[in-house]
Amino acid sequence: MKKEVTNKVKRIDTEVDRLRMRHKDTDTLKVTDNVFDDPTLKTLYTLSNKGILKAMGGPISTGKEANVFLAEGEEQDIAIKIYRISSSTFNSMEDYILGDPRFRNVRHSKRDIIFAWTQKEQRNLIRAKEAGIRVPEPIIAERNILVMEFMGENEKPxxxxxxxxxxxxxxxxxxxxxxxxxxxxxxxxxxxxxxxxxxxxxxxxxxxxxxxxxxxxxxxxxxxxxxxxxxxxxxxxxxxxxxxxxxxxxxxxxxxxxxxxxxxxxxx
Ligand SMILES: Nc1ncnc2c1ncn2[C@@H]1O[C@H](COP(=O)(O)OP(=O)(O)O)[C@@H](O)[C@H]1O
Ligand SMILES: [Mg+2]
The missing domain is CATH 1.10.510.10 (Transferase(Phosphotransferase) domain 1)
Known part of the structure; x- marks a missing residue:
């Protein structure tokens, strides 16, 4: 690995550790731990290498299927929505994906459904925006991570x-x-x-x-x-x-x- 990349990887690891520490006492620990599994860390590295993600910020929300974080982007703050690969509520996702002609060719493993779901959220946001609806502008969907415009100010959503x-x-x-x-x-x-x-x-x-x-x-x-x-x-x-x-x-x-x-x- 090139030195620059190694440094970036280290930086994200440190950020992630910091997030874990911050939540040690709360019941979000389990979910926060869950969310940063190896494939997700890898995807965060990819985003960092692409220059899209500069540094992770604090957690904004822990939902049933996804965690949302504030992060530092290329030029502005960004919101990072991470769908948990180990989430247990994904059976219901199949209901939505299966009836949608846009996802006819999606394989049905849990991971693939989650990746398709993340893509689907990005595409839906783009379509909504094109129709004149105010939505967070999506920046990229990478595997189980959706990066979008941060809707907030002074680091507060x-x-x-x-x-x-x-x-x-x-x-x-x-x-x-x-x-x-x-x-x-x-x-x-x-x-x-x-x-x-x-x-x-x-x-x-x-x-x-x-x-x-x-x-x-x-x-x-x-x-x-x-x-x-x-x-x-x-x-x-x-x-x-x-x-x-x-x-x-x-x-x-x-x-x-x-x-x-x-x-x-x-x-x-
Ligand atoms: N782009 C964004 N900018 C700022 N805050 C956001 C953004 N997206 C989500 N959030 C915050 O995170 C919360 C959860 O996000 P949401 O997309 O509704 O996921 P969930 O599926 O967990 O409900 C939202 O209620 C909002 O407070
Ligand atoms: Mg919600």
Whole structure:
């Protein structure tokens, strides 16, 4: 190994050790330990060698399937989402991948499903962005690691919708934007988010702009369960905004978005 590369590898090892130390006392130790298995460390080295990853920062989130870290990128802070290879909840992933024509040729070993899933999240984010939806810009998907734009400032991620209190008029604007994003996602990107809720929407505090995140499970309209997922997404959003005095019927909203689909098809 070249000296420069060895140094980089050492640096990531040290960073990873530091993260482990920091979490020694908490119950995240197990998950943090799990996430940095050898194949994942190797992938981090690859990203470092490509110059994409300069240094690992602190953990942002430990979810059911993935850990998200802040990191130093080439020119800006980046978010690194690492899908755990040893995660136990991946059976449900097959349901989403199998109905998606884009993944017809994916082999069905657990690792391959996780790699495909990571690719899928990147592709979904790109499609969403192209449709005009505010999402973290993906930088690269390498095996089980998705590198993307860090949505936050001063090393702190923007808050999730669930954690902020909005003024009533602002809430209406945020709600309208979210419904418009679901419409764009469906009619322009041909996607259904599939896990949309106050947890997977960040709010930029300065401007109250909504950002959609967490699109690994998003499916195309052709997916056999896309209708069910879409209605569930709409129901989550409608339910959440009830406390701001917004009362809309999820099925009417769904029909309105669907109607546009028929119109788009008729003019093709
Ligand atoms: N690009 C990003 N920039 C800043 N924070 C992020 C980013 N992506 C995810 N996060 C943070 O990490 C959390 C978990 O990410 P998410 O993609 O929702 O994964 P999970 O599948 O674990 O829910 C989010 O709620 C958010 O707080
Ligand atoms: Mg999430």
């Amino acid at each position: 923007y808050p999730q919708l669930k954690d902020i209190k909005l003024d009533k008029e602002v809430a209406r604007d945020v709600y309208d934007t979210i419904i418009n994003y679901m419409d764009l996602l469906y009619n322009e990107a041909n996607l259904v988010h599939g896990d949309l809720s106050e947890y997977n929407i960040l709010i930029i505090p300065a401007t109250n702009e909504a950002v959609f995140i967490d699109m690994g499970q998003s499916v195309t309209r052709e997916h056999p369960r896309s209708r069910e997922f879409m209605i569930r997404d709409i129901e989550n959003i409608v339910r959440y905004f009830k406390k701001y005095g917004i009362n809309e019927d999820p099925h009417e909203l769904y029909a309105a978005i669907r109607d546009k689909e028929e119109k788009t098809q008729n003019t093709d």
